[in-house]
Amino acid sequence: MGAAQGDYGEIFDRGYRHYAGPRLGQAHAIWALARYSMARAVGIRRPWTAKIIPALLYGAVAIPVAVAIGIRAFVPAFAFLDYASFFGAIFLLEGIFVALIAPEMLSSDRHDRLLPLYFSRPIGRTAYVVAKLLGTGLLTLSISLLPAVVLWLGNGLLAREPITAMREGLDDLGRIIVAGVLIAFYLGAIGLTISAFTSRRSVAVGVIVLGFVLTESLSFAISRALDGQGPLAPWVFAISPSRTIAGLVDSLFGVPGFGEHVPLTSAIGAIVVVIAICLAIMFAWYQRHD
Numbered sequence: 001m002g003a004a005q006g007d008y009g010e011i012f013d014r015g016y017r018h019y020a021g022p023r024l025g026q027a028h029a030i031w032a033l034a035r036y037s038m039a040r041a042v043g044i045r046r047p048w049t050a051k052i053i054p055a056l057l058y059g060a061v062a063i064p065v066a067v068a069i070g071i072r073a074f075v076p077a078f079a080f081l082d083y084a085s086f087f088g089a090i091f092l093l094e095g096i097f098v099a100l101i102a103p104e105m106l107s108s109d110r111h112d113r114l115l116p117l118y119f120s121r122p123i124g125r126t127a128y129v130v131a132k133l134l135g136t137g138l139l140t141l142s143i144s145l146l147p148a149v150v151l152w153l154g155n156g157l158l159a160r161e162p163i164t165a166m167r168e169g170l171d172d173l174g175r176i177i178v179a180g181v182l183i184a185f186y187l188g189a190i191g192l193t194i195s196a197f198t199s200r201r202s203v204a205v206g207v208i209v210l211g212f213v214l215t216e217s218l219s220f221a222i223s224r225a226l227d228g229q230g231p232l233a234p235w236v237f238a239i240s241p242s243r244t245i246a247g248l249v250d251s252l253f254g255v256p257g258f259g260e261h262v263p264l265t266s267a268i269g270a271i272v273v274v275i276a277i278c279l280a281i282m283f284a285w286y287q288r289h290d
Helices: 025-041 048-074 083-089 091-111 115-119 124-144 146-157 162-168 170-195 201-226 233-239 241-253 264-289
Strands: none
Touching: 025 091, 025 124, 048 083, 048 091, 048 124, 048 146, 083 091, 083 146, 083 170, 083 241, 091 115, 091 124, 091 170, 091 201, 091 241, 115 124, 124 146, 124 170, 124 264, 146 162, 146 170, 162 170, 170 201, 170 241, 170 264, 201 233, 201 241, 233 241, 233 264, 241 264
16 A cells, blocks of 8 residues: 655665764873863752862961961961971861772772663773873862962962072972972872772771871881781881871971871882782773773
């Protein structure tokens, strides 16, 4: 039976067209993923409740720096906050900050089942881990490095001869940069490694915080047991992030009694090794399980 007169049919090709634009490469993809992950971690384009804790942590870090600069402006002879004390004072805040953002970086992707989508694209598993570490490290730098640089600028600009003071303080600026960068990526790598194993953000947050506390106790107990004896005794500090960072800051700024004396090369070596181990664990985990 033929079609009724006046009936009309049309076929549309809904197939995908080939992309003809510029191809920016994997480096751009890594940066795009890192930028998106950073925005998500601090609550950008999310409900206002997701922004409360990051804002409070930023405020808690900024207030001591602002107070120190204000006191220096009115009482130049009074040293309220030096650089070593700054890094020691904000360790707890940095740990909380990493415990907050690291699960948002990895656990959320697993919970929302986004990993197959990511890994079906050219970014790949290795680049995915690199992007997440880059995003976590850069965000943590805003806690560990940026306020310290602002403090350094404030001290220099409030000196009687600002140009001379800032030129003479370049060594301090170099130490600040080294400490800030190493601490940011060190804590970020630890937080990401823990977050990679669970899809529940609350679990990851709890394990990260508990891990910092337990490693401190474990490191102290082993130090007491070895009592400085044996070839492993000088490296027990590396078990604890807090003792490792204290040793790094003590060696960089030469502050007696800030932390147990650790050679600078040992402190930096321990941090680099931990970052490398964390990356290796994450690479292996995502290659096998996702």
